[in-house]
Structures are given as C-alpha cells and as structure tokens.
C-alpha cells in the first residue's frame with residue numbers, strides 16, 4: 409500500500425529501527441525490492457535521485473514506483489532523493505511523489521535554509537513530506553580530504569526550526585558510492601544530534617557501512633537509510649555470473665536474475681535495519 413514518508417519514519421523513530429530507502433533504476437529493481445519487503449513484512453521507501461534521471465527518467469519511473477507501491481501488501485513510500493532545485497521538487501510532487509528531498513548541503517547555510525523553506529511550504533500545501541540535508545556527505549574519491557564535514561549540532565536545531573522539515577540527512581562520516589575501505593562513522597556526533605533534535609534523522613551512503621555502525625545508527629536516531637550502490641553491484645555481479653555461465657544469453661532469464669539479485673540485497677539490508685516484521 410502506498411503511504412507517506414512521515415508515517416514510516418515516525419514509527420521507526422518511536423521503536424528504534426530504520427526504514428531502508430532503496431534507489432531503484434528499473435522495473436526489475438523495483439520488483440525485487442518490493443518482493444523483499446513483502447517476504448520480510450517490512451515497510452520500505454522506493455526512491456529516485458535527480459542525478460539518476462539520465463538513466464531512469466522521473467516521468468517514466470514515477471508511475472511504476474507508484475503502482476508497485478499501491479499493489480504491495482506492505483507499506484511503501486515513494487520519495488524524490490537529492491532534488492537539486494525547487495523546480496525538480498515541484499515536478500516530483502506533480503508526478504505523485506509523496507515526499508521530496510531538497511539537497512542544499514553544498515549551499516551557504518542561509519541559502520540552504522531559504523530554498524528548503526520554500527520547498528517545505530509548497531510541499532506542506534500539497535500534503536507532501538520533506539527531507540533536507542545539512543553538512544557534507546561526500547562522494548567517495550572526490551572530497552575525501554575535507555576535514556570539518558560533520559553536521560553541526562547547533563546549526564541543525566536552527567535549520568530544523570527555520571525550515572519546518574520532517575527529516576534531516578546528517579553528515580557523520582558517511583559517503584556515497586563504493587568505499588575503498590569500510591568507513592568509521594562519528595556515532596558520538598549522531599548521539600548529540602539526536603539528543604538536540606527529536607526529528608527522524610537520515611543516513612545517506614548506506615552501501616558498505618559496517619554492521620556495527622548500522623546498529624549504532626538505528627538505535628541512536630537514524631530512521632531512514634539510503635542504499636543505492638550495493639544493489640547495483642549485486643545485480644551486475646549476478647548478471648555477470650549468468651553471462652559467464654552460458655553460451656547464449658536469454659533476456660527473460662536475465663531479467664529474472666536481476667529481480668532476484670535486487671530482492672536478495674534489499675532483504676539483507678531490511679534485516680540489518682531491523683524493519684522486518686514491522687509492517
């Protein structure tokens with residue numbers, strides 16, 4: 409069933425688990441994710457990031473996401489990930505996304521506040537929930553050398569009060585993409601952020617995080633964890649194994665392999681996030 413982000417995050421926040429937000433780039437990917445959620449009786453979030461539009465256009469993906477959510481026997485939210493402008497957030501709302509993220513983390517603080525507030529006012533008027541980001545979640549290999557990238561505790565409280573967002577993505581040493589080595593998250597900073605703000609917090613760059621850090625996060629205020637790379641790697645590896653095992657590739661068989669790989673990786677994360685049997 410199609411539900412709103414807030415409904416999922418509030419339950420997770422109250423009970424100390426996290427809902428997986430899975431970036432899905434194809435019908436096979438979506439189908440596998442929903443099957444995993446149904447198999448484990450877990451809520452999930454299907455999401456698409458603006459940087460992914462060139463390979464998965466939002467206008468084509470939105471109807472598929474929404475219909476998969478409506479048909480699911482467990483709660484599924486449909487979310488825009490990393491919207492880069494007010495206009496993209498508005499377009500996603502028009503297409504039926506139940507929640508949007510505006511990512512102004514690279515902007516000066518006041519500019520991030522101004523655009524996030526405008527997105528928040530528009531979204532609220534349409535009954536849509538909003539995630540925003542403060543602090544810098546880098547890309548692996550791009551800005552590894554940045555020093556003070558963690559979300560500031562006092563700034564986070566001011567940001568939340570001024571923007572009225574429903575969930576805040578924090579930077580605690582997490583990065584997007586394939587890690588070269590397992591990262592060590594700043595759990596002490598997460599605890600401070602959680603104590604200062606009662607709001608559901610979001611962890612981006614979930615792929616490759618250690619089990620220990622995942623567990624610490626979900627018990628210390630992280631209610632939504634984004635996973636993209638791990639699913640893509642899982643699907644690509646299984647397709648390669650299939651391709652290596654046969655003289656003649658069969659497209660329908662390959663589609664089935666993609667669905668199963670997506671289901672397997674999403675199920676692994678659902679268990680780690682302890683959202684199984686919460687639907």
Ligand code: 13P
Pocket residue numbers: 431457489490583584585586611612613614615634635636637638
């Ligand atoms: P990963 O690709 O590292 O899993 O990050 C996903 C993400 O944070 C999407 O917003």
